[in-house]
Structure formats: structure tokens, C-alpha cells
Amino acid sequence: MREMVLLCLFLASIFLNNTGVTGQADDAGFVSIDCGLPGNSSYKDTSSTLTYSSDDPFIDTGTNHNISAAYITSILSPHYLNVRSFDNGTRNCYTIKSLVTGGKYLLRATFMYGNYDGLNKGVIFDLHVGVNYWKTVNISDPEEITISEVIFVAPVDYIQVCLVNTGLGTPFISSLDLRPMKKSLYPHVNSSQSLVLAHRLNAGPTDTTIIRYPDDPHDRMWKPWSNVPYWAEITTSQHIQNTQNDPFEAPSAVLQTAVTPVNATPANTSALKFFWLADPFDKDPDYLATFHFSELQTLTNGQKREFNITINDAMFSPKPYSPYPLYADAIYGRYKPFPGMRQYNVTLKASSNSTLSPILNAVEVFSVLPVSDIPTDSVDVSAINAIKSKYQIKRDWYGDPCAPKTYAWDGLNCSYAVSGSPRITDLSLASSGLTGEITNAFGNLKALQTLNLSHNNLAGSIPDVFSELPLLALLDLTGNKLSGSIPSGLLKKSNDGLLTLRVGDNADLCNDGTECNQTKKMSNSSKIAIAIIFLIIVVLIIAAASIFIISKFTGSTCVVETSIQLEYPQFTYRDLEQITDTFKQEIGRGGFGIVYIGRLVDGTQVAVKMQHRRSTQEVNNFIVEAQLLTKIHHRNLVSLIGYCNDENCLALVLEYMSEGSLQDHLKGKPGSSCLTWKERIRIALDSAKGLEYLHKGCNPRIIHQDIKPHNILLNERLEAKIADFGVSKAFSSNDDTHVSMKDPVGTYGYIDPEYYVKRKLSEKSDVYSFGVVLLQIITGQPAIIQGTGPESEPVNVSQWVRQRLSRGNIDSVVDARMQGDYDINSVWNAANVALECTEMSGVHRPTMADVIVRLQECIELEAAVGRNRNGVSRNGVNKKE
Ligand SMILES: *[C@@H]1O[C@H](CO)[C@@H](O)[C@H](O)[C@H]1NC(C)=O
Ligand SMILES: *[C@@H]1O[C@H](CO)[C@@H](O)[C@H](O)[C@H]1NC(C)=O
Ligand SMILES: *[C@@H]1O[C@H](CO)[C@@H](O)[C@H](O)[C@H]1NC(C)=O
Ligand SMILES: *[C@@H]1O[C@H](CO)[C@@H](O)[C@H](O)[C@H]1NC(C)=O
Ligand SMILES: *[C@@H]1O[C@H](CO)[C@@H](O)[C@H](O)[C@H]1NC(C)=O
Ligand SMILES: *[C@@H]1O[C@H](CO)[C@@H](O)[C@H](O)[C@H]1NC(C)=O
Ligand SMILES: *[C@@H]1O[C@H](CO)[C@@H](O)[C@H](O)[C@H]1NC(C)=O
Numbered sequence: 001m002r003e004m005v006l007l008c009l010f011l012a013s014i015f016l017n018n019t020g021v022t023g024q025a026d027d028a029g030f031v032s033i034d035c036g037l038p039g040n041s042s043y044k045d046t047s048s049t050l051t052y053s054s055d056d057p058f059i060d061t062g063t064n065h066n067i068s069a070a071y072i073t074s075i076l077s078p079h080y081l082n083v084r085s086f087d088n089g090t091r092n093c094y095t096i097k098s099l100v101t102g103g104k105y106l107l108r109a110t111f112m113y114g115n116y117d118g119l120n121k122g123v124i125f126d127l128h129v130g131v132n133y134w135k136t137v138n139i140s141d142p143e144e145i146t147i148s149e150v151i152f153v154a155p156v157d158y159i160q161v162c163l164v165n166t167g168l169g170t171p172f173i174s175s176l177d178l179r180p181m182k183k184s185l186y187p188h189v190n191s192s193q194s195l196v197l198a199h200r201l202n203a204g205p206t207d208t209t210i211i212r213y214p215d216d217p218h219d220r221m222w223k224p225w226s227n228v229p230y231w232a233e234i235t236t237s238q239h240i241q242n243t244q245n246d247p248f249e250a251p252s253a254v255l256q257t258a259v260t261p262v263n264a265t266p267a268n269t270s271a272l273k274f275f276w277l278a279d280p281f282d283k284d285p286d287y288l289a290t291f292h293f294s295e296l297q298t299l300t301n302g303q304k305r306e307f308n309i310t311i312n313d314a315m316f317s318p319k320p321y322s323p324y325p326l327y328a329d330a331i332y333g334r335y336k337p338f339p340g341m342r343q344y345n346v347t348l349k350a351s352s353n354s355t356l357s358p359i360l361n362a363v364e365v366f367s368v369l370p371v372s373d374i375p376t377d378s379v380d381v382s383a384i385n386a387i388k389s390k391y392q393i394k395r396d397w398y399g400d401p402c403a404p405k406t407y408a409w410d411g412l413n414c415s416y417a418v419s420g421s422p423r424i425t426d427l428s429l430a431s432s433g434l435t436g437e438i439t440n441a442f443g444n445l446k447a448l449q450t451l452n453l454s455h456n457n458l459a460g461s462i463p464d465v466f467s468e469l470p471l472l473a474l475l476d477l478t479g480n481k482l483s484g485s486i487p488s489g490l491l492k493k494s495n496d497g498l499l500t501l502r503v504g505d506n507a508d509l510c511n512d513g514t515e516c517n518q519t520k521k522m523s524n525s526s527k528i529a530i531a532i533i534f535l536i537i538v539v540l541i542i543a544a545a546s547i548f549i550i551s552k553f554t555g556s557t558c559v560v561e562t563s564i565q566l567e568y569p570q571f572t573y574r575d576l577e578q579i580t581d582t583f584k585q586e587i588g589r590g591g592f593g594i595v596y597i598g599r600l601v602d603g604t605q606v607a608v609k610m611q612h613r614r615s616t617q618e619v620n621n622f623i624v625e626a627q628l629l630t631k632i633h634h635r636n637l638v639s640l641i642g643y644c645n646d647e648n649c650l651a652l653v654l655e656y657m658s659e660g661s662l663q664d665h666l667k668g669k670p671g672s673s674c675l676t677w678k679e680r681i682r683i684a685l686d687s688a689k690g691l692e693y694l695h696k697g698c699n700p701r702i703i704h705q706d707i708k709p710h711n712i713l714l715n716e717r718l719e720a721k722i723a724d725f726g727v728s729k730a731f732s733s734n735d736d737t738h739v740s741m742k743d744p745v746g747t748y749g750y751i752d753p754e755y756y757v758k759r760k761l762s763e764k765s766d767v768y769s770f771g772v773v774l775l776q777i778i779t780g781q782p783a784i785i786q787g788t789g790p791e792s793e794p795v796n797v798s799q800w801v802r803q804r805l806s807r808g809n810i811d812s813v814v815d816a817r818m819q820g821d822y823d824i825n826s827v828w829n830a831a832n833v834a835l836e837c838t839e840m841s842g843v844h845r846p847t848m849a850d851v852i853v854r855l856q857e858c859i860e861l862e863a864a865v866g867r868n869r870n871g872v873s874r875n876g877v878n879k880k881e
């Protein structure tokens, strides 16, 4: 698998056009950083004449150290005298700005340990260029200078150079250089592949200094390679020219020296042999080998220098090759070795006609590095960085937020498209000590689906920017100090069921837009404007009257108690008798007792749940439920109106749900209408939201433990609310996610099998039960379906659906009572979510937040089709994911 190119000289262009020769180059665009140098200092490096400055402006982590005096010598370049090291964090990154997007750059990092930490220990760490792996650096000798170089195309207008701690010691760095490159140089480098330098050697120099800028205008570092036994040096003082289209522009100073085998005679030309070894960390080597040549001797008539180049005995040059006198030329190509090959033997062997031995002026070997990861969308990156700096977030948030995936920032989730940049989809900054106002930068995270800012100290009003986030499905602002009203855009999305909005436990926040008056919505500038108008009024009209107006205006603050602080009315047995008209109409019955319908004095209908008072355990269960109900408030949870707890009665007075339970509707109880698909999916979404609130919106979080259609109640608008918290468990956030229990509780058919076996309870157990309910909503079947044959076993609805769907036919499982009036894609999506929820292992089940997002998609699919279903054939039949 070799790709071969012979650099041809275009003689005409050589003689007619010398402008391609880059004798002079300025150092415009060079960035030369001495890592570990104290802030604001810089110096001129005598060997390169370049100015090196402190790395302070490029990074805000790490600590500076001087190397140990034992390793300081008079010839040591000043970049190596100090280092910056990174004790903290997985990824520490330098950010160099003002690159040209799509421009080609050479980036070089150097490392000399010099026992800076006094530990005298080797270290191995990874380097990343942008979001892509670059190289693994292995440093064992304190005196050794390691140079890593990569040539790449900048995907965005900045580059991050990251040192990644892989657990094998503290990463450190001595210097960092960035050099812009002409596009025509190193044509193998493009946006999908970079070149990582393995070797760059200048053959045959008489002194041992590295050639770099200004001798090489591109400031590559050419290491000397001479004094090899069996090799003789050849040099010239004449300038070596580059052709106009030279893809390497090897500098004259490098090409002016070469090596050739010793003792070669016209009768006995011998071969030049050398080899390189694979980098032990390079798992899949793929090389670009470049051999630089120029004929330095003046050949007489009859003299000929011609040779073949082979690598591991395979022909590398396409044909026998002769170098051009005093012009730069190169033989280069890809070399993809056989698996396991670690040594690459290069042989330059004179052909039979040649009277002179082969020569070699310089060699470069690169690994070809595929560019596999793309940096996160740049608008997302600036937004999240603005958020990070606004709230001084102290997390391991360095480098690209999403890429590479393994190092994505903690607290956020990203979507990774096959092509295109990753986007930030979920951000959780719950309990992160955020203070101040909510920054508008959140509004620039346009792909955001969930945002959790709960339990911080955020103050001020809720900005309108959230309603501009098209995909936002969950916004949790619980437990802050927010004030003012909720922007109408947000309220609308929430009311339309597109957004789960949590704003509980914010003392000064109006829970509902209508309760807040204009004053609060006003921006500071309009307040000032109004204040000025009033001042004018003060001047113009009677002082007393105007004072009255101002005080009235500014005095109307929005004081809305959050329901948490409300006291619940306590009823007596006599009150309950009155409310229920002496327990006249029973609307439900269970192991706990009986539920009666009632009516408060103001006419509100209520459900009165009378508890048998039997055992201490039952009383305790009652108290658990009552206590939970006083703490949880969500439109999809049945709310508490009051209670009775005295020697005569134990009862809860609850919101009345006129349409009964989901179970009544699924069972087709007389008087219950058959639900349409649209109604069903809405009920599923409502229930999911209620459950999600229990899991994530409550502190302590709550596991319901008995999710089933009987406990999902419907009001007159068929809005679903979860009820019956008698066996629910609240866990303080310090507890482990899994909580050991003695006996599994719940209802047969809905109990999470994993919980049943392992007796370890988590939110995922509710997700399982919810999945069963969702399957019932789709199929209209009971949770346990009796076998049809005489011998057949009863099966769970999830097995029943799985079996049928494996034959690819969704229509065979959907509740026939819907008479085919549903969008097939919407049902497929819902069935897929339900099956994921009923996976045997909890870790494979989605969270309720995921379920909400997926169910919203189902609603959108149904809505899109519902608009023009009349007569239009259904699309996507038998679509299977
Ligand atoms: C660098 O210089 C700037 C202004 O000249 C100064 O504000 C800053 O504090 C200095 N930083 C350090 C680390 O000395
Ligand atoms: C590293 O982390 C520790 C503990 O969090 C902190 O005390 C120290 O200052 C950090 N060091 C640097 C260089 O940031
Ligand atoms: C390094 O050495 C210089 C003097 O040579 C001194 O000024 C500087 O403070 C030292 N830096 C550190 C981090 O020890
Ligand atoms: C790192 O380099 C040292 C010295 O060259 C070598 O002995 C060691 O095996 C290398 N480590 C790895 C993991 O390759
Ligand atoms: C980059 O170059 C390689 C071969 O040299 C080629 O296969 C690939 O398509 C190029 N990619 C782009 C984006 O041009
Ligand atoms: C050519 O030279 C090499 C090394 O200098 C020697 O080993 C070899 O025998 C010579 N061959 C002939 C044919 O003289
Ligand atoms: C390279 O040369 C060495 C001896 O110089 C030999 O042992 C090795 O097998 C050669 N490798 C290949 C792949 O030809």
C-alpha cells in the first residue's frame, strides 16, 4: 500500500524564475512560548533570533518550576531552564488564538525534565492537538530533550494544545512554537490528516548545532546526523536552490551537506543503509518518508550517480534516481508497513551503470495522523466559556467541551453528528454555588435540550433567552433566589407541553405570569425612564399628589408565596363528614381504605382518601405520604389540599380527578371514553414529567415504587397526574443511588425484575414500571397477558410486544380500539422508548428526562401528521429502527 511521488524539476521554471526561492522570510505569525517563564517576561533567543515570551497569557492552570541546577549547562537553550507542570486536572490546555481557519501550521512542543520537581522520576503523558490525539510523550532521561512536532490544518481560528494526564506522572512542558506554513508545503496535510514528525535529520554537517530559523525560514528543527562510521561527508558552499513548486523547501544550509559511503570507488560503489524504528505508542503505523537530495559534486563526463531506494527490500523510488546538481529535490511517499513490522531498513543502492555511490542530504519521516475528531461548535464553545468565567466554575473544564468524547466536560452531554461539530445538548450546574444573575450566554447554547441550574444562589429575574432555545425540553431553576415573573415565552412552551419548567423554592418568583404585575417585568432602563417621567411630574404637578403616585407605583411588589411555605389545612372528622356529605359517594377502594368524593365550602371538588387505622406500619405509611405530599408540587402530581390526623380519622384531602384513572380508560370501564393516540401519548408525557420531577426535582429525591395505570389519574381535560405515594421512598441526596430494601414492594407485573432479584432500588425501577404502563397505553393490554393456548404461560406485556415486533409488524400490537388513527412513526417511537424502559438491566434503561424528550418527539410526529391525515396514506409502514 504505497503511494509514490517523484518530485520533478521543471527546468524551464528554474532558469526563468527565481522568485520561488525563499531566501528571505519574515517571522510574521510566529508564536514562540517559553513555558514556565514568569508572567510578562520575554527574551530574544540568541540561536534562533526569535523572541520567546511567557506562557501566562495562553493558559491559566499549572505551576512554574526551574529545572534542577545539576542539569543547567552553558549551551542549554533558555527555553529548557523552566517548565510549567500540571498536577491538577486530566487535560490542561494552552489556547493560541488568531489562527486562520483552514490555514496550515507547524506546531512544536519541547520537553526537558531536568528533575524540576526533585523527584527524579520518569513520566508518560499524551499530547492532543486540538481535539485529536497527537503523540504520547515518554520521558525517562532527565537530560534528554524531547521534541514533538505536528503539521496540521486549523479547523477553527484557535488551537488548543492539551497535555493529558494518563495516570503515569505529572505532565509538564518546556516550550511551544507555532509557525504558519504555506498551503503548498507538505501537500499530504489537509483537513482530514496531519503529519506527526518522527525524524528530521540533516546528513553530514560539520558542526553539531540544530539548523532552524533563520536558516530555515519555516523554522523546522533539523538535527545533525554525521560521524557515522562507514559514511563520508560531502559539503559545498554553493547555495542550493528550491524550485518554484517545491513542496518541502528544505533550506540550503541543510542541503549543502550530504553523506556517502566511505571507500567507494568507481569499481566498487556501495550502499547507504540506515533504519528507523516504529514509535512503541503508534499502534497502526502509516508513514510519509521524505528523502532530500541535491548533487553537490561537479560530475565530469562519464561520471554518473544513480541509485534505487528500497525500504525493507521493497522498491521505494519508482525508478533509479539521480540527484540534480545544486537544486533541492526529494523522493517521498507513503509507506504503510505490514502489521507488526517495527524496523524499517532503508537502502540506497547504486544501479549497475552508476560510477558514484549514493548520497543523502536529509531525511524526514512523519506518521500520518487521521483527523478523526471535530471541535465543538464554536458558538457553543464561546457560550460555555462565557458561562464558565461568569460563574468562576471550578471544575476540570479545560480543552474542548465535547471532544474527544472520553474527555468531554463533566456536567454536560453532547450530540455527535457523523459530520459536523458536536453540540452541547444537556448542561447540569445543579448545586454548583452559582451566584449572580442568570447570564444571557445560556441563550447561545442553541442545541440545549435540558438545563439544570437548581440549588444555586442565582438571583434576579429569569431572562427571556430561554424561550429562544428551540429544543429546550427541561429547565430546572428550583432552589434559587430568583424573583420577578416567568417570561411569557417560557410559560407558553410549558403550557403547550413542550417544556418541563421547574421553578419551585424561589422565594420571590411569581409562579404564574398572570399573578405578576408589569412592574417586575420592566427592565432597569425602563424603570429609570419612568422614574425620570415621574420626576418631571413631580416638578409639574402638586407634590403631594405625585409622591402619592410614586409610592403607589414602586410599592406594588410581587409577593407570591411558593406553595412549599403554605400551611395545609387540618380537617377534623366532622369537617370530612360535611365535605363528603357523610361519606355518600365512594369513588375508589384499596387495601388502604376508601376514597370518597367531596366538595369544599367554596365549591371545589375533592377526593377524600380515608385510611383504615390498623397497624403502626400503616399509620407510618400514611404519614410518609402526607409528608411527601406537602413537599412536592408539580402539575403532573396529584396535589394535597388538606389532611386529618386525629384519634377519629386518618385521611388525605386531595385534588379531585374527574376522569378517574388511566386504568379505567384502558380497561374500557363503562362511562370512560376510548382514548385517541394523541390523548394517550399526552397522558404518557404528563406522567413521565410527574415521575421525572419526583426523581430529579425533589430534594430528597423520591422513588414512587408503584407506578401503574391505577395510580395515574386524569382530570376533566385528560391531563394526567401521578397519585398514591403510600409506598414511595425518599432518599437524601447523600445516599447511594441504590438503596437496599428488605422486601420488594409494588405491584406484580410492574416490578423491576432487577430490583426484585437484587433488592436494590433506584429511579430505574420506576422507569421499568413506566415502560410497562407505556406499553399498555400503546396496546391496551394488561401488564400480564394470559396465554391463549391451554398450556401457555402468562407473559408480561413487554415480552408480548417484543415477540410481535421482532416480526416487524407494529399494527399487530397497537390497541385496535384506536382503529388505525395514529401516526405509525409516532407509535414506533413510543414502542421503542417503552421497550428501552423495560430492558432487564437498569443501566440500559433511559432516564425519565430522556423519556420526556423522546415522547415529545412522538407528539410532534403525531401533530405533524395529524394536521393533514385526512385521506393521506400513512407513511413509514414497517419502519424499524
Ligand atoms: C503583566 O503586565 C500587565 C500590564 O503591563 C499587568 O497588568 C499584569 O499584572 C502583569 N502580569 C504579571 C503576571 O506580572
Ligand atoms: C491543585 O488542586 C489543589 C486541591 O484542589 C489545590 O489546592 C491547588 O492549589 C491546585 N493547584 C493548582 C496549581 O491549581
Ligand atoms: C527560577 O529562577 C529564577 C532565577 O534564576 C528566579 O528568579 C525564579 O523565581 C525561579 N522560579 C521559580 C518558579 O522557582
Ligand atoms: C519509555 O522509555 C524508556 C526509555 O527509553 C523505556 O525503557 C520504557 O520502556 C518506555 N516506556 C514505555 C511504556 O514504552
Ligand atoms: C487528504 O489527503 C488524502 C490523501 O493524501 C486524501 O485521501 C483525502 O481525501 C484528503 N482529504 C481532504 C479533506 O482533502
Ligand atoms: C566493496 O567495498 C566493500 C566495503 O568497502 C567491501 O566489503 C567489498 O568487498 C568491496 N567489493 C569489491 C567487489 O571490491
Ligand atoms: C533490517 O535489517 C536488520 C539487520 O540490519 C535485520 O535484522 C532485519 O531483519 C531487517 N528488517 C527487515 C524488515 O528487513
Ligand SMILES: *[C@@H]1O[C@H](CO)[C@@H](O)[C@H](O)[C@H]1NC(C)=O
Binding pocket: 308, 315, 318, 319, 320, 349, 350, 351, 352
Ligand atoms: C533498480 O531498479 C531497477 C528498476 O526497478 C531494476 O531494474 C534494477 O535492477 C535495480 N537495481 C538495483 C541495483 O537494485
Ligand SMILES: *[C@@H]1O[C@H](CO)[C@@H](O)[C@H](O)[C@H]1NC(C)=O
Binding pocket: 320, 351, 352, 353
Ligand atoms: C545503462 O546505461 C546504458 C547507456 O547509457 C543504458 O542503455 C542502459 O539502459 C542503462 N542501464 C540501466 C540498468 O540503467
Ligand SMILES: CC(=O)N[C@H]1CO[C@H](CO)[C@@H](O)[C@@H]1O
Binding pocket: 514, 515, 516, 517
Ligand atoms: C398580584 C396583583 O397585583 N395582581 C394584579 C395585577 O394587575 C391586574 C390588572 O392588570 C390585576 O387584575 C391583578 O389583581
